[in-house]
Amino acid sequence: xxxxxxxxxxxxxxxxxxxxxxxxxxxxxxxxxxxxxxxxxxxxxxxxxxxxxxxxxxxxxxxxxxxxxxxxxxxxxxxxxxxxxxxxxxxxxxxxxxxxxxxxxxxxxxxxxxxxxxxxxxxxxxxxxxxxxxxxxxxxxxxxxxxxxxxxxxxxxxxxxxxxxxxxxxxxxxxxxxxxxxxxxxxxxxxxxxxxxxxxxxxxxxxxxxxxxxxxxxxxxxxxxxxxxxxxxxxxxxxxxxxxxxxxxxxxxxxxxxxxxxxxxxxxxxxxxxxxxxxxxxxxxxxxxxxxxxxxxxxxxxxx
Numbered sequence: 001x002x003x004x005x006x007x008x009x010x011x012x013x014x015x016x017x018x019x020x021x022x023x024x025x026x027x028x029x030x031x032x033x034x035x036x037x038x039x040x041x042x043x044x045x046x047x048x049x050x051x052x053x054x055x056x057x058x059x060x061x062x063x064x065x066x067x068x069x070x071x072x073x074x075x076x077x078x079x080x081x082x083x084x085x086x087x088x089x090x091x092x093x094x095x096x097x098x099x100x101x102x103x104x105x106x107x108x109x110x111x112x113x114x115x116x117x118x119x120x121x122x123x124x125x126x127x128x129x130x131x132x133x134x135x136x137x138x139x140x141x142x143x144x145x146x147x148x149x150x151x152x153x154x155x156x157x158x159x160x161x162x163x164x165x166x167x168x169x170x171x172x173x174x175x176x177x178x179x180x181x182x183x184x185x186x187x188x189x190x191x192x193x194x195x196x197x198x199x200x201x202x203x204x205x206x207x208x209x210x211x212x213x214x215x216x217x218x219x220x221x222x223x224x225x226x227x228x229x230x231x232x233x234x235x236x237x238x239x240x241x242x243x244x245x246x247x248x249x250x251x252x253x254x255x256x257x258x259x260x261x262x263x264x265x266x267x268x269x270x271x272x273x274x275x276x277x278x279x280x281x282x283x284x285x286x287x288x289x290x291x292x293x294x295x296x297x298x299x300x301x302x303x304x
Contacts, residue, residue, distance in 0.1 A: 003126050005062040009054055016041070019054045020062070022205070023161055027125075028232075029205070030190075035062060064126055072101050072127055074115035075108060081117065082283050087152040087276050088145060089118060089131075092285040095141040095261050100129045114146060121146070122153035133157055134230055139250075139262025141288050142169070143270040155275035160230065166271030169225040169235060170214070170287060172264035172294065173244040174254065177213050177221045184209045184238040188231040197251060198233045200241045207231045209238045217298045220247060220258075235265060247294075260290050 005024070012019045017036060021029040032041075039047040040063040048060070080092040093099070093110055100111045114121060114131055121131030124147075131146040133156045147153035159165050189204030191197040208228035215222040221244065225235055236252045239245055245253040249263035258264065271282035287295075 003064040003123065005064060005124060007060045007062065009056055009058045009060070011056050013054055013056065016048055016052045016054050016060075017050065018205070020060065023157075024062075035064070038065075040065070072111060072115065072130075073107065075112035076116050077108065077113040079110075079113040079117050080285075082143065082285065083281070084118070084148075087149060087274070088147055088156070089114075090143060090145055090270060090281075090283050093136060093141060093144055093267075095139055095288055095290075098138045099135045099144070100132055102128075110144070118146070118148065120148045122148060122150045124150050124153045124157075134160060136267055137233065137236075137263075137265075139248075140265045140267060141285075141291075142267025143283055143285050144267070145270060145272060152275040156272060159272055163228050164273070166269065166282065167227045167230075167267065168269035169227070170266045170268050170291075171223050171225060171235060171239070172247040172258070172291070173221050173223060173239050174219065174247055174257070175221060175244045176216055176219065177211075177223065177244055179213075181212050182210070182242075184211070184242060186238060186241055188234060188237055198231070198237045200237060205229070205231050207234050207238065209235060211239075215295075218301070220298060222295065236263060258294055260294065264291055264294065266291060 007023050017029055017033045020032050033050065035041050036048060036050045041048040042061040043058060081089055082092055083090040098109045101107065101109050111130060123130060125132055131148065133145055133147050133153060136142060136144060145156055147156055185208050186200040187204030188198050188207040189201040191199040206229060210226045212224045213221055214224055227234060236246055236249055240252045246263040246265055247253065247258045248260040266287050269284050274281055
């Protein structure tokens, strides 16, 4: 059994795996490369070779194998639903919750909670990722949009591709950033030394992060960030790259850091155009309590 995805290219050009991975934000480039090798990517009913160069107006059909290794069940987990209607929902994911099931996290994920709390979810991303248009890391808290049907999913995914989605994060980083604003433009790909990590690498996917300083402490800086792209671990990788890693980050940050439940990173603002009404929607979610308490302690100059 397979799930079929159809994608028409407008103006993008380049390697087929790169172009399709930019379009299909819920799947990794390595997964798309595997589909190409398995003959699951078709163009004019012909299997696409891995070295094919995409041209405008190409219409691809992708046969996504059904993921049967996991039995994804609805779980009555607490879920903060900020908004929902017949087309979509916006949820505030808590820190520590994985977005979708995997072999390491077969249940207790956001998807398990969505299956319990929502009546319908889009099917574009298969049984493991129903409704999931984009992701945030397990230990990142904040807002995610969820598609209830395939039409809404396609619209929201296209907005991500067109970079019209407003995504604003709040982060606490090590060090004292002297300048008030900055933009990080550096390609991101899998690390050559640790396959579980991402890094700034030549030939990686384009990635752009904007940041603004909100507040300075002796050894830390509170910043606001906006994403133009949505690469895996993008903010964590980019801030480490410029020398200001996220506080609490167990992977990209220093060992001596602030106590918490992972990186101090919160997706606090999300804006997009409603797929049906065309209305511009914007949602906000407050910082988690551990984040607020840490800022209060820093303001009091408590020695961590």
